[in-house]
Amino acid sequence: MGLLIYLDGQLLPEDQARVSVFDHGFLYGDGVFEGLRSYDGRIFCLEEHLRRLYFSAKAIMLEIPLSLEALRKAIIETVRANKLRDSYIRVVVTRGVGDLGLDPRKCPRPTVIIIASRIQLYPESHYQKGLKVVTVATRRNLHESLNPAIKSLNYLNNILAKIEANLAGADEGLILNQAGYVSECTGENIFVLHSGILSTPPVSAGVLAGVTRNVVMGIATGLGLEVRERNLTRHDLYVADECFLTGTAAEIVPVTSLDGRVIGSGLPGKITKEISEFFRQKAFSEGTPVYNGK
Ligand code: PXG
Numbered sequence: 001m002g003l004l005i006y007l008d009g010q011l012l013p014e015d016q017a018r019v020s021v022f023d024h025g026f027l028y029g030d031g032v033f034e035g036l037r038s039y040d041g042r043i044f045c046l047e048e049h050l051r052r053l054y055f056s057a058k059a060i061m062l063e064i065p066l067s068l069e070a071l072r073k074a075i076i077e078t079v080r081a082n083k084l085r086d087s088y089i090r091v092v093v094t095r096g097v098g099d100l101g102l103d104p105r106k107c108p109r110p111t112v113i114i115i116a117s118r119i120q121l122y123p124e125s126h127y128q129k130g131l132k133v134v135t136v137a138t139r140r141n142l143h144e145s146l147n148p149a150i151k152s153l154n155y156l157n158n159i160l161a162k163i164e165a166n167l168a169g170a171d172e173g174l175i176l177n178q179a180g181y182v183s184e185c186t187g188e189n190i191f192v193l194h195s196g197i198l199s200t201p202p203v204s205a206g207v208l209a210g211v212t213r214n215v216v217m218g219i220a221t222g223l224g225l226e227v228r229e230r231n232l233t234r235h236d237l238y239v240a241d242e243c244f245l246t247g248t249a250a251e252i253v254p255v256t257s258l259d260g261r262v263i264g265s266g267l268p269g270k271i272t273k274e275i276s277e278f279f280r281q282k283a284f285s286e287g288t289p290v291y292n293g294k
Helices: 024-028 046-059 068-081 126-127 156-167 211-222 233-238 271-287
Strands: 006-009 010-013 033-039 086-096 111-118 132-136 172-176 184-185 189-194 195-198 225-227 242-247 251-258
Touching: 006 251, 010 068, 024 086, 024 211, 024 251, 033 046, 033 195, 033 271, 046 184, 068 086, 068 111, 086 195, 126 251, 132 156, 156 172, 184 189, 184 233, 189 211, 189 233, 195 211, 211 225, 211 242, 211 271, 233 251, 242 271, 251 271
Parallel strands: 132 172, 132 251, 195 225
Antiparallel strands: 006 010, 006 111, 033 086, 086 111, 172 184, 189 195, 189 242, 242 251
């Protein structure tokens, strides 16, 4: 059975959920999005994702035509209508239909789309063996050009980095910013552990303020680790005891090789595993219930 897609206030069968070729999300990548997950009938960190979506929209002067409360309700209803318990949810708001020029003033009504689908998990081998990552030549967008903190529909910077990683036969690409410091991977934030101190690049290094990143910083602090947001060089990664990536889809995934160098022991680290365990417990026990309290 096909999915029911939320499109501008209606739930439509997936083959009828269509967007105009004049939509500026399509013509110019003019829009914002979020990717969320539900675990056993509860949407994880719904408020944090909603907040980031509205901030991203504000940053590009896009007025979401629904209140935060109404959008929250629409997301929950879309998951419920599809009878999903474990799902990946994509919320997309575009500038809407306009003419062929790029002027957003010609787009009177933003398009709102919610897709709730079955989650496609990463292969188990990624978690058992850890990822092979390479540094890519494509640098992070400058924050004064297109701030990477905006989760916009313009992901070419990340996609070019992903293509490079693919061509190199790696699982992921590490992106440096214009100053040569580590920012993040193509769709995940990065963490490193040195002698019990967990470090991750600050948002000013050109990273998305990841929801998972934030949850992980909280878990690590709770475990008694010192957590620092600081600029990292590749050297810091090469000499790390442990390294992992965080993201909504990937959760916490170990990195065991960077640029052909072995990270730590070459196997997923002990602290990485511990943080992963806590994360999963949290994901399954917290979150906004979709099905009346269950
Ligand atoms: N950095 C970037 C650039 C991202 O796009 C993250 C970090 C992790 O953030 P969260 O809030 O999810 O912890 C993201 C978000 C995919 C995919 O299919 C992943 C993202 C976005 C779009 C697609 O892997 N991750």
